[in-house]
Amino acid sequence: MDPDIASLAAMIADPSRAKMLTALLGGRALTATELALEADITAQTASNHLAKLLEKELLVVRKQGRHKYFQLAGEHIARLLESLMVLSHNITSIKTGPNDPSLKMSRVCYDHMAGEVAVALYDALLKQGFILDNIDHCTLSPAGERFFISLGADLTTITTKSRPICRPCLDWSERRSHLAGTLGQWILNDALQKGWAERDLVTRAIHFSPRGKRAFFNCYAIL
Amino acid sequence: MDPDIASLAAMIADPSRAKMLTALLGGRALTATELALEADITAQTASNHLAKLLEKELLVVRKQGRHKYFQLAGEHIARLLESLMVLSHNITSIKTGPNDPSLKMSRVCYDHMAGEVAVALYDALLKQGFILDNIDHCTLSPAGERFFISLGADLTTITTKSRPICRPCLDWSERRSHLAGTLGQWILNDALQKGWAERDLVTRAIHFSPRGKRAFFNCYAIL
DNA sequence: CCGATGCTTCGATGAGCAACGAAGTATATT
DNA sequence: AATATACTTCGTTGCTCATCGAAGCATCGG
Numbered sequence: 001m002d003p004d005i006a007s008l009a010a011m012i013a014d015p016s017r018a019k020m021l022t023a024l025l026g027g028r029a030l031t032a033t034e035l036a037l038e039a040d041i042t043a044q045t046a047s048n049h050l051a052k053l054l055e056k057e058l059l060v061v062r063k064q065g066r067h068k069y070f071q072l073a074g075e076h077i078a079r080l081l082e083s084l085m086v087l088s089h090n091i092t093s094i095k096t097g098p099n100d101p102s103l104k105m106s107r108v109c110y111d112h113m114a115g116e117v118a119v120a121l122y123d124a125l126l127k128q129g130f131i132l133d134n135i136d137h138c139t140l141s142p143a144g145e146r147f148f149i150s151l152g153a154d155l156t157t158i159t160t161k162s163r164p165i166c167r168p169c170l171d172w173s174e175r176r177s178h179l180a181g182t183l184g185q186w187i188l189n190d191a192l193q194k195g196w197a198e199r200d201l202v203t204r205a206i207h208f209s210p211r212g213k214r215a216f217f218n219c220y221a222i223l
Numbered sequence: 224m225d226p227d228i229a230s231l232a233a234m235i236a237d238p239s240r241a242k243m244l245t246a247l248l249g250g251r252a253l254t255a256t257e258l259a260l261e262a263d264i265t266a267q268t269a270s271n272h273l274a275k276l277l278e279k280e281l282l283v284v285r286k287q288g289r290h291k292y293f294q295l296a297g298e299h300i301a302r303l304l305e306s307l308m309v310l311s312h313n314i315t316s317i318k319t320g321p322n323d324p325s326l327k328m329s330r331v332c333y334d335h336m337a338g339e340v341a342v343a344l345y346d347a348l349l350k351q352g353f354i355l356d357n358i359d360h361c362t363l364s365p366a367g368e369r370f371f372i373s374l375g376a377d378l379t380t381i382t383t384k385s386r387p388i389c390r391p392c393l394d395w396s397e398r399r400s401h402l403a404g405t406l407g408q409w410i411l412n413d414a415l416q417k418g419w420a421e422r423d424l425v426t427r428a429i430h431f432s433p434r435g436k437r438a439f440f441n442c443y444a445i446l
Numbered sequence: 447c448c449g450a451t452g453c454t455t456c457g458a459t460g461a462g463c464a465a466c467g468a469a470g471t472a473t474a475t476t
Numbered sequence: 477a478a479t480a481t482a483c484t485t486c487g488t489t490g491c492t493c494a495t496c497g498a499a500g501c502a503t504c505g506g
Binding site for chain 2: 011
């Protein structure tokens with residue numbers, strides 16, 4: 001009858017599983033032992049948890065040799081986790097946003113950027129008319145298509161039907177939407193490839209180099 | 224450090240609490256005993272659960288004589304619950320949306336309408352230029368203000384700063400956004416007051432009378 | 447007042463489940 | 477082949493927490 005929200009919530013309600021899931025919010029595929037370390041538990045219990053998360057389809061797994069690489073099952077799971085963060089943060093503490101200033105400025109959210117920079121980027125793209133937003137998704141304008149082609153993007157991989165360009169992925173710290181979806185993914189990868197920024201190896205932070213930040217802001221006309 | 228999403232999710236992870244919360248998605252304030260009945264538990268255990276839900280600020284309570292009326296703490300909680308429904312439904316079963324056809328057509332989501340009719344209403348308002356949508360909220364256009372004043376709405380109570388006119392409240396069955404917020408609330412109340420529709424006493428369904436439906440569709444130019 | 451109703455507190459029970467040690471399977475490395 | 481690494485399965489332990497009976501407040505109706 002009613003959908004079983006309790007058993008879905010139960011997957012996130014366990015502290016160890018919650019730690020694993022937030023670790024996977026970084027977007028990287030992690031092995032079972034890495035996740036066990038992240039959650040401070042032994043490999044056995046981690047295996048148990050991961051089996052449950054797979055069964056409930058919160059995660060997907062790729063087997064490579066003797067390793068198993070786990071990932072969030074998709075953007076929808078990432079969105080759910082971030083929205084839980086927004087709420088639990090509003091509820092438990094007064095001050096908004098992450099404590100770490102570098103996380104506040106820019107961090108990875110599944111496969112795209114979040115934080116102050118991401119929100120500013122979104123505004124800039126909107127202002128230049130490169131993206132057009134509807135209520136729950138947004139599309140590339142013709143001008144936007146030309147712009148991203150000029151940056152070297154392959155539009156056939158970006159404008160897919162199965163996944164929108166942009167989704168309202170509510171920003172945990174900023175409480176505003178930022179650019180998710182295939183375009184958000186491309187922009188993050190592009191900035192990393194060009195060496196403008198680097199991903200922190202332990203946290204979800206994205207560190208821009210001084211010149212990388214200038215180049216990034218210049219490229220997208222961010223004020 | 225990281226927000227405590229586990230304890231928030233734990234509130235929803237218990238089947239009894241989940242039943243109470245979904246019952247409160249109907250928007251009505253319910254008493255402790257009514258919620259106990261809804262969850263099939265005794266008054267004692269219900270009291271225990273409700274205390275926890277209050278402490279975690281998922282609910283608010285209004286005391287009236289010897290009764291206590293519980294409500295969801297706000298629209299943000301309703302949104303979270305609906306999004307959990309969307310996901311758990313996608314996951315556990317193949318077919319989308321509620322089984323009950325009347326629920327699928329129109330139902331209450333906290334304090335506004337959801338379902339096919341609500342999605343069609345949203346499209347109609349957008350098409351006529353009465354509402355303008357941004358990515359995570361939307362506003363009334365001047366033409367929209369005139370339109371709703373002509374319907375007898377008091378704009379001072381609708382255009383409040385603390386709560387947006389419309390929020391992307393993802394529709395469980397339609398998987399599209401519908402009109403939430405103060406305007407959505409007003410439209411539902413107005414339709415009920417005018418006798419166009421009635422709320423089901425047990426489920427969340429909204430039943431339109433034949434002429435009420437004609438009047439409603441005519442009023443908002445829904446196709 | 448006194449009984450009835452609505453809700454809460456306390457204590458006991460019991461079930462579910464996270465956790466780990468130990469042992470087993472699979473893959474890699476030498 | 478031999479050993480190390482990655483993950484799983486099994487059985488046990490122990491803790492958390494939902495549940496309810498019993499008893500206790502508070503409020504309403506007469």
